[in-house]
Amino acid sequence: MNSRWTRRLIAGLGLIALNAVGCAQEREPINQVQADALSKEFFVGKISDPSDDPIFYWRNFVVDGSEAQSMVGIGSWGGVDRIKWEITENMLIARRAYNIAGDNKGDPGKTNGSIVAAYPITKHFDIKRAYNPQTGEDLNVVTENTTDRVWYQRDHMRVDWSLNLVDTPLWFDMFAGKVFGDIKVTPLAYYVNDRSNPDAPHFEPEQGYFDVTSKFWVEPESTHMWGMDIPSCVIQGLYTGSAVDSCDPQEAVVRSSYWKMDKVPSAADFEPLENTHAALDIVGNPGGLGDSFQVGIVTPPRVEWDPQYGYTDAGMESHMHVHNIWKQSHIMRGSCTTDAECGGGSCVLTPDGNGAKACTVPCSYDKRGDADNNGTDDQCENANTGYSGNQGSQCSSRNWCTLPIRDRRIKPVTYWVNQDIPAELLDHWDPNSGQRLDVGSSEDLIESWNQLMRFSVAKAREVECRRTNTGDRGTCHGYYFYPNQTEMVSFGAWDIEKPRLNDGSQENAAGLEDQVLTMCHNPVRPYDNAACGPRGTTARVGDIRRNFMYYWPYASRAPWGGIANWEADPVTGMIIGAAATTMGRSATYAAAMVRDIIMVANGELSFEDITNGTPAAL
Structure with missing residues (x-):
C-alpha cells in the first residue's frame, strides 16, 4: 500500500517538474519591426567609416507609359553612372562617384559629387530587444529603437521610395525636352507595397542590387498656331475629327536600378578600349558617341582641367563602348587586401566570384613598346611578370599587363527577351520534354551575331599566335579554324570561315569554349545557355544587370520604330544594361x-x- 502511494507521489512530482521545464522554455520573441527596414550597411558600408562606402552603378529606364504621350516613350533610358550614397537625417542622397572633368567633384574618397537622386528618409532606428527601463532586463519583444543612440549611429532606416526629389534623372528625351522647354515634368508620389507587383521596390542584397519604380507627369507637347500655343493633341483632333489622344498630363513610369560595382562579374579588371584620337574611325562601333551636351546620357569623353589653359585636347580621354566577353582580362598574381600590397598594381576581385582579391601587374601605358618584336609589350614579358602562359601580354590603358587573348576564357553576353514578346517571334518548343522544335526569328538574329563574334574571337587568337611567332600563318589558322570549312551566317546571305569549337578532343583543344552571345528566354527554358540561369529564371525590364531585346506590343506615340542603347561605365566604357527596343506598332x-x-x-x-x-x- 505504502509502495503504491510512493509511486504515485514520484509520478506526480515528475509531472510537476516537466511542467516547470515547459514553462521555463523561452518563446520566440515578438517581432514588432515593420516592413521596409533597411540596413544602412548595404548602402554605405560601416556607418562610421566613409572610406569603405561602396560604389553603385545606376541607370534609369522607361518601362511603361501612357499611349498618348510621345516625349518620354517606352525604351527611353538614362546613361549608366557611378554613384555613392550619402545618408543625412532627412534624405538618402545619390551622388556621382567620379570626376567628370578633373574638378575633384565626385572624388571617390569624398561625398561631393553632383546629386543625381534623392529620397526622403522617414525614420532612423536600431533593431533590438525592448527592455525594462528600471532593471535593464531584456524583454521578449524586438522593436525599432529610436532613443538609445543618435540618428547617425543607428544602423537601420526606412526610406520613402515614392518620390525621387531629383526631377531630371537624365534620360535623353526628358533631359532634351526640358532644355528646349517643350515639356514639363513633375515627379509623382508613387509607392506599391504589394510585393507581387513589379513596381514594388525590389531588393536582392546578396547580389548587391535593388531598384525602385517612380512615376512622372509629362504635360502634353504644344504647337504654336494662330499666335498661341495649343496642345498638339487638340490640333490632331481638329484635323482628324478623332479624340484618340488625351490632352491630360500623361504618365511615364521609370525604373531606377542600382548595382554594387563589386558584384558585377569581371568588371574589376575589364580592359578598356581607348579611342581618344580617332573616335569615329572604327566602322559600326558606337563608342565615341557622347559629347559635352550629353553628359549623363551617353558616355562622353572625360577631360582633365589644366589650370593654365583650361580644358585641352591633351587632357581628353575617350573609350569605346564594349561588351565584356572575358572572365578575366589582366594578369593577376598573389593575394591581397589593399592596393598598398601590390607594388604599384591594384588589388582587385578575382573572377571566381568568391570575394578573393589578387594583384594586377603594373606597367605604363605611355611607355608601351616591343623592341624585340615578339608580340609582347616589353614591360609585360613573362620573365618580368612571372606569368607562365602564352606570350602576347600588352599594357592596357589601366596601366596593367593584360592576359594574352589565347589564355582568356569567354564569358557569354546574354540578351533577354521581355515576357510580352509575341510567341510567333520565338522558338517553338515542347515544355514537357524541354526540347526546341524549330528556331525562332529572335533566336536566329542573336545566333547570327554570335557567329560573327565567335569568328572575331578565333581570328584575334590566330593573330596573336602569329604576332608572337608561335607558328606561321597556316599553323596558327589551323589551331582556331576547321580547315577548308565555312558556315552560312544564320540570318544572312554570306558565309564565314568556321571556328573550331572545343569539344574536349586534343584536335580542338584551342577551339572556342563557349558561345560569345546568347539569348535568354523569359522565363529561361531548359535548352538556354547556362549563363541564363536555371529553368524558370525571369528578368524584369529595367534591371541594369540584364541586356534586353525588348518588344513593345501595345499602342504608343513614341517617335521611333525602334530604339537602342548600349550605355557604358563612364570611366571604362564597359557596356552595362544594354537594350534594343522594338515598337510592335511600327514593326x-x-x-x-x-x-x-x-x-x-x-x-x-x-x-x-x-x-x-x-x-x-x-
Missing part, C-alpha cells in the same frame, strides 16, 4: 505595308481593296 505596320505592296504587285489586291480596308481582315 507590324511595316510588315503590313510590304505585304500589301507585294499582293498588289501580284494582282491579289487592288488599290480599291487597300482604300476599303480589305487587308485589315487578312
Whole structure:
C-alpha cells in the first residue's frame, strides 16, 4: 500500500517538474519591426567609416507609359553612372562617384559629387530587444529603437521610395525636352507595397542590387498656331475629327536600378578600349558617341582641367563602348587586401566570384613598346611578370599587363527577351520534354551575331599566335579554324570561315569554349545557355544587370520604330544594361505595308481593296 502511494507521489512530482521545464522554455520573441527596414550597411558600408562606402552603378529606364504621350516613350533610358550614397537625417542622397572633368567633384574618397537622386528618409532606428527601463532586463519583444543612440549611429532606416526629389534623372528625351522647354515634368508620389507587383521596390542584397519604380507627369507637347500655343493633341483632333489622344498630363513610369560595382562579374579588371584620337574611325562601333551636351546620357569623353589653359585636347580621354566577353582580362598574381600590397598594381576581385582579391601587374601605358618584336609589350614579358602562359601580354590603358587573348576564357553576353514578346517571334518548343522544335526569328538574329563574334574571337587568337611567332600563318589558322570549312551566317546571305569549337578532343583543344552571345528566354527554358540561369529564371525590364531585346506590343506615340542603347561605365566604357527596343506598332505596320505592296504587285489586291480596308481582315 505504502509502495503504491510512493509511486504515485514520484509520478506526480515528475509531472510537476516537466511542467516547470515547459514553462521555463523561452518563446520566440515578438517581432514588432515593420516592413521596409533597411540596413544602412548595404548602402554605405560601416556607418562610421566613409572610406569603405561602396560604389553603385545606376541607370534609369522607361518601362511603361501612357499611349498618348510621345516625349518620354517606352525604351527611353538614362546613361549608366557611378554613384555613392550619402545618408543625412532627412534624405538618402545619390551622388556621382567620379570626376567628370578633373574638378575633384565626385572624388571617390569624398561625398561631393553632383546629386543625381534623392529620397526622403522617414525614420532612423536600431533593431533590438525592448527592455525594462528600471532593471535593464531584456524583454521578449524586438522593436525599432529610436532613443538609445543618435540618428547617425543607428544602423537601420526606412526610406520613402515614392518620390525621387531629383526631377531630371537624365534620360535623353526628358533631359532634351526640358532644355528646349517643350515639356514639363513633375515627379509623382508613387509607392506599391504589394510585393507581387513589379513596381514594388525590389531588393536582392546578396547580389548587391535593388531598384525602385517612380512615376512622372509629362504635360502634353504644344504647337504654336494662330499666335498661341495649343496642345498638339487638340490640333490632331481638329484635323482628324478623332479624340484618340488625351490632352491630360500623361504618365511615364521609370525604373531606377542600382548595382554594387563589386558584384558585377569581371568588371574589376575589364580592359578598356581607348579611342581618344580617332573616335569615329572604327566602322559600326558606337563608342565615341557622347559629347559635352550629353553628359549623363551617353558616355562622353572625360577631360582633365589644366589650370593654365583650361580644358585641352591633351587632357581628353575617350573609350569605346564594349561588351565584356572575358572572365578575366589582366594578369593577376598573389593575394591581397589593399592596393598598398601590390607594388604599384591594384588589388582587385578575382573572377571566381568568391570575394578573393589578387594583384594586377603594373606597367605604363605611355611607355608601351616591343623592341624585340615578339608580340609582347616589353614591360609585360613573362620573365618580368612571372606569368607562365602564352606570350602576347600588352599594357592596357589601366596601366596593367593584360592576359594574352589565347589564355582568356569567354564569358557569354546574354540578351533577354521581355515576357510580352509575341510567341510567333520565338522558338517553338515542347515544355514537357524541354526540347526546341524549330528556331525562332529572335533566336536566329542573336545566333547570327554570335557567329560573327565567335569568328572575331578565333581570328584575334590566330593573330596573336602569329604576332608572337608561335607558328606561321597556316599553323596558327589551323589551331582556331576547321580547315577548308565555312558556315552560312544564320540570318544572312554570306558565309564565314568556321571556328573550331572545343569539344574536349586534343584536335580542338584551342577551339572556342563557349558561345560569345546568347539569348535568354523569359522565363529561361531548359535548352538556354547556362549563363541564363536555371529553368524558370525571369528578368524584369529595367534591371541594369540584364541586356534586353525588348518588344513593345501595345499602342504608343513614341517617335521611333525602334530604339537602342548600349550605355557604358563612364570611366571604362564597359557596356552595362544594354537594350534594343522594338515598337510592335511600327514593326507590324511595316510588315503590313510590304505585304500589301507585294499582293498588289501580284494582282491579289487592288488599290480599291487597300482604300476599303480589305487587308485589315487578312
